[in-house]
Amino acid sequence: MAAGGAEYAQALTVLRDAGFAAQFTQTGGMCAALEVRLERGNLLITDASEELPWDRTGQRGWGVGFYESDDASDGPVEYVEAESPDVGLLVPLVHQCLSAVADARRHR
Structure with a gap:
């Protein structure tokens, strides 16, 4: 786990x-x-569309999924992705995903 944390320290x-x-x-x-x-x-x-590679050089993008519980087996309630591993995309993707969750909750 420490190696993975070091690999994604910038993110x-x-x-x-x-x-x-x-x-x-x-x-x-x-x-x-x-x-x-x-x-x-x-x-x-x-x-994007799969787990993070343990070696960041193999990363193709980012996927951000929102889960209502710790059980991720049913898949995310909302999901957004980008086909670039640029860490500058992370915060905007997180905000986009959370906005979609808020919108969905308002329309329930």
Whole structure:
């Protein structure tokens, strides 16, 4: 886990600097992700359409999914992605995902 956290240190710093308490995590089966726990759910940040590679040089993009519980097996309630591994895209993607969640909750 420490190696994965070091590999994604820049991404974790960007998220933390934006006020998101992000950490490197394993979702099971050695699948890597960045996780942000929220008051009502959590975000899992992965590569676009799949888990994060343990070696960041293999990363193709970012995927941000919102989950209402710790059980991610049903898939995310909302999901956005970008086909670039630029860490500058992370915070805008997180905001886009959270905005979609808020919109969906208003229309329930």
